[in-house]
Structures are given as structure tokens and as C-alpha cells.
Amino acid sequence: MLNGRTPSVKDVAAAAGVSLGTVSNVMNRPEVVSARTRERVERAMSELGFVRNESARQLRAGTSRTLAYVMLDGTNPFFHDVAQGIELAAEDADLSLFICNSNSRSAREEVHLDRLLQQRVQGILITPVDPSSAHLDELTRRGVPMVIVDRVRGADSCCSVSVDDVLGGRIAVEHLAEQGHTRVAVVGGPDSLGQVGERLQGAREIWQSLGRDPEDLIYLPTEAMTVAEGRSAGERLAGLPARRRPTAAFCLNDLLALGLLQQGIGAGLRVPDDLAIVGFDDIEFAAAAAVPLTSVRQPRQELGRAAAQLVLDEASNPDHRHEQLQFTPELVARASTVSRARGR
Amino acid sequence: MLNGRTPSVKDVAAAAGVSLGTVSNVMNRPEVVSARTRERVERAMSELGFVRNESARQLRAGTSRTLAYVMLDGTNPFFHDVAQGIELAAEDADLSLFICNSNSRSAREEVHLDRLLQQRVQGILITPVDPSSAHLDELTRRGVPMVIVDRVRGADSCCSVSVDDVLGGRIAVEHLAEQGHTRVAVVGGPDSLGQVGERLQGAREIWQSLGRDPEDLIYLPTEAMTVAEGRSAGERLAGLPARRRPTAAFCLNDLLALGLLQQGIGAGLRVPDDLAIVGFDDIEFAAAAAVPLTSVRQPRQELGRAAAQLVLDEASNPDHRHEQLQFTPELVARASTVSRARGR
């Protein structure tokens, strides 16, 4: 009778000698069906190997059981930690999480968003290539619950969860200044990235308010925030004339910092004595670097978890108000800036 | 007329003055509809902001447009590289990739698989917690296309894609022997992991065939394959009496190697002179470590890509035969085993 087909509720109903509706009740409102019938239905299900068809469920019920996260860069562990936070929240809400990766390409991002719309996901979390791009407006217009992660977006057009990047820049450079450095490099880019601008701004603000010469805070732009670019920045740094060469570097993320660290050590520098390094994000590998990296910690999982909660609220709460959540970053001092003699 | 509802094909048809079937044809067989009509329908679609409902499509068409990868450990970049390879293949086949993470918990893995069955995904790629667990058999029995990634499974019950781990162990230890080391530690565990057993076996085989004393190949078991466990292994290593202390370590993955490296350097060892280190996997961060890590490279992306191709074949080719693809690992020698003086 089933001839190969995967069994449907109808088959289960027939096998258990009840109606369709009862089978459905067993799955969705078990409390309304008598224990005896329920047991009979459940046995039939497992005997037939019944597996509910989610498409049909979703079509009829009109609601999907998935959240999606479109991450910016799959090679940066930071985003996986954020994803992990989202996943935990999704697990609590009994939802599945769909993870996509735009790899910093706007076109790919758009393809993913389009698919997600077609799937009618409950909500979309995204770290966008460009927070002001048109396809994000599109989502808002459609009323799809959306939260921007680790970026902000003009106006109150949607929720966002981020970290105070200006403050992050301030505490990084303040820390270096406290360690006695008088010439500091800031490494990162491209400055079209909002965060680059803000972290740099924070760095400049504190530098100025400490009464230092702006000339002594040297911005070293990079083309991306990768390990390779960090290495290349290190080479440029080494190429500077000794009297202009900084004794410390604030890297705008940990990948850059790891690259810089590697290049520096390879070139025979002692870290932190010849060159102190501060990173940003505090990814797992920061602490695990050969010279453990001082870094400005973002609460990565927390970021994801909070974002998921916002999107769920937007999805279920009719008088949801958009919120721009901002976390406070925090300096984690390790050996890359604090030499053993001084630090302990 | 639409009162807030998201528009359906029916609405588009009405707006364009054609029938349902024609709208469907515009989407699925544009060549059978005249240019004039097609254009009219397309305009109606974009005016209404129509987005195809994937659940309905899938329900009727009986086929989903997604592949899924259940990864073992989201904190290990290795798996993200594999996922990236899968993603590329999926992109080529115009499919979406659903990424789940079991975090090495069998229960979580089962939940994910169950969900994926409900979604009727086209195929499942998985790096299982335990390749012989019952819920994998379940999948095979159901006829869901499945490929085991980076593991193997008894018999020809399904496709798998892996790397020759025994060979990997051999070349790692052979390399250390060539560098003149006579006492070598093998770090990794738990040995319930198939790979641990095989890599260790390879190490022992080559050690024996080089005529070395088995006593001089010291197995240092760990509880997991993480950075933290690598550090703790380093402490145990340091605690050994000098005459039994190895001058080289073969770590069964890069995370362990990075932990060991960090601990060693922190304790004042020179790498590779006091302690040479070989890792396994060759993740991105291996090359970026302060002492770039020698590692046994697995073709990570290629692994993922090949797995995706197998699963697609199983899904679409009626006379598909299960294949156990095995890649050959390859040693990438870097500074952690080759001191500058000798190596260049």
C-alpha cells in the first residue's frame, strides 16, 4: 500500500485505526487525546517510520521553525562564536538555525537573503557587507524580523546589537599609553568599514585627551582584516625609520594582530619589549598565541544570544520596539603588552 | 484585496490577467511562454513584491533545494574549511547549505538529523560523533543520501571521504626522525576517536620499521583535541625526567599543537631546538603561529567538495555506487620542526 513512498499522516491514521485529525493532535496537542489512543498512534508511527513533512506543516501552519544568520566572513572565528551564541538561543526556543556565509561579497549576501525569504524564516540575523545596502531596506519593508549583528544602521529602522567601537579604540590605546608607549601604530582597514573608522576615532580621541602629539599615532591602513594583511603591515612597520617607528601597535582585529605578531617574531623582535601588540575581538586563538595576545574583548557569544532574543521578540511580540543594543568592550591584558617583569 | 497577506501566485496571476499555470511557467519554464506575457507577469511580480513560497514548492515538487552538513566541532576551524568546500559545491549545484553543529554531543547530533529528515533535505554530509551509531544506520535505511566526512564507516554502507590517517601518522613521525629526533611524544586523544588510533598506529609502524625502540615513542593521551588540552600535555611533558623527555612531539591535531607550542614557549623552550612540534590538519592558524607550525595537511576544502559531489550523485544518479574516497595527506614543513640553521 505504501509502495516505497515515505508514509504520511494518512498512512499512520489508517494503521492506528483513527482519523487524520487525531494523528495531528498526537503530534501537536497530545493532551487532548486519550492515553490509549495516543499510544496506539505512537506505535503506528514508529512502526511505519513516520517522519513529519516540515514543508507541509509550514505551508499550512504558516510559520517556519528556523532562524537564519548570514555571517560576513567564515574565515574569522569571531563570527563563529557569534553564531554559537545564536545557536544556543535558537536551541532554547526550539528553532533550527540556518547559517549562511556571504564571504564579504554583497552579491552572495543578496542571494542568501533571497533564499531565506523564500523559506519564510522566522527572522534574519545578519552581519552585512554594507549596513546601508538596499536589500536590507527590502527586508524591513517586507516586515521580516531582522537584527544587525556587530554593526549599526542609521535611524531606528531595525534592531541591532553591537559593541561600542569608539570606546574599544580608547581603551586599547589608553592601555598602551599606560604601558609607557609614546609612539603607537593603528593597523587596520579598509576604512570603508564602519568599525575601522570608529575604533580609529576612539584611538585618536584618547590620544589627544592624553595630550599626546597626533603625529605619534600612526595609522597604517590595510586592505582587509586578515592574518596575511597583518604580516604585510608588520613589514611596512619594520621599514619605517627607527626614530619614527612605533613601539606598540593597536590592530583593529585579532587576525591582523596575529599576523603582525608572527611577522615581528620572525624578524627577531621581542614582544612586548620591542613591539607591544593589542588586538580586537579576543578570539580563542588570541589567548593561544605563542605570545598571548592582549585584546579588546567583545562578548561574542553574548552578542549572538542577544541578537537572537531581539529577533524572536520582533517575530512574536506585536508591540515590539526596535532596540539598538550596545555592549561594552573590555580590555584583556596578556603578555603581548605586559612584559613579565613589569606585569607580575 | 491582499490585505497585508504576502502575495501568492494567484495574486500575481490576477494582476497580470493570466492563469496560475502561466505564472508558474514563467518561473519554471520561461521558454514556453511568449515574451509579451512573460514580461507582463514579471512586472506584476515585482510590483506586488512576490516571493515564491518554498514550502509549497517543495511540498508539491517533492524535492528540496538544500544540502546539510552536520559538523562535529564548531570551535575547530578545520571543519569550517570543510564546510566552505561543501558550500562551493552546493553553490555550483544551485543548492543551499544548511550547517548544523553537534559540538561532539551525540544527542544534539540526533536532534539535528531528525530535523533534517523532516525538512526532506536532498542529502546529508556528516562528521559523526560516532561513525557506528544507530541513528546513522537509520538514515541509510531510509535511503537518505549521506556521506561521512573525515571518518570512515564499516562495510560499504555509505559513501565516505577521508584522509589516510595511518599514512598521516607515518609521514609526521618519519619527518621527525629525519630531523634527528630519537625520542618522540605522540599527543592526542581520547583514543576512542578512530583517527587517534589510526594516526598513532601509523606513527608506531614507521617508528618500528626505522628500527627504533618502541619505548622511545611515548604516547601522551589527552581528553580532547583542544588548545587547552595541548597546554596541559605540555605541562606533563615538562614534568618528565630529563632522560626520558622527548625532543619532539607529534600532535594529533593543530589545536593541540598550538596549545603545546604556547605552553612550551611560555616555559622558555626554544622551538624547534628544544622541542620540535608537528601538528595535523594544517589549519590556517598553523602557518600563522608565532613559530609557524609544521603540519600534516589534509585537503580541507577538497574533502568537502568531494563529499558534496558524492552526495549529489547519490541523490540524482539511480545507479550510484557507494564509494570510500581517500585522500593522501602531505607534510608541510615549517619552522616548528626545521631550525633556521639546518633548514635553509
Place this chain on the structure above:
DNA sequence: GAGTAAAGTTGAAATGTTTCAGTGAACGTA
């Protein structure tokens, strides 16, 4: 033992697509 309330079960309608047999129109050919 009749009446009533509560509990349990039913079956048809609805969800948004795709598919496919069929209807017409337009055109060429004998």
C-alpha cells in the same frame, strides 16, 4: 434512568505551489 457536561474523535477545508491533460487560436498546406 434521564439529563447534562466534559472529553475524545472526526472529516472537510485550507495552505501555495507544480503538473499535465486539455482548449483555442493562428497558420500553413492540400
Place this chain on the structure above:
DNA sequence: TACGTTCACTGAAACATTTCAACTTTACTC
């Protein structure tokens, strides 16, 4: 003019579920 062929389009059925008003059974009360 009649016939056949091609082309463009139509509309009902099917997919697997959920929902809900209506119905039946059971249990309780007086």
C-alpha cells in the same frame, strides 16, 4: 474550405499537513 500542426495558455488535481466546527461517547448528577 477543410485539415493538421504548432504554439500559448488554462484550470483542476495533487502534495501533506493543520485547524476547527460538529459529532459521539463517556461520566456524572439528581
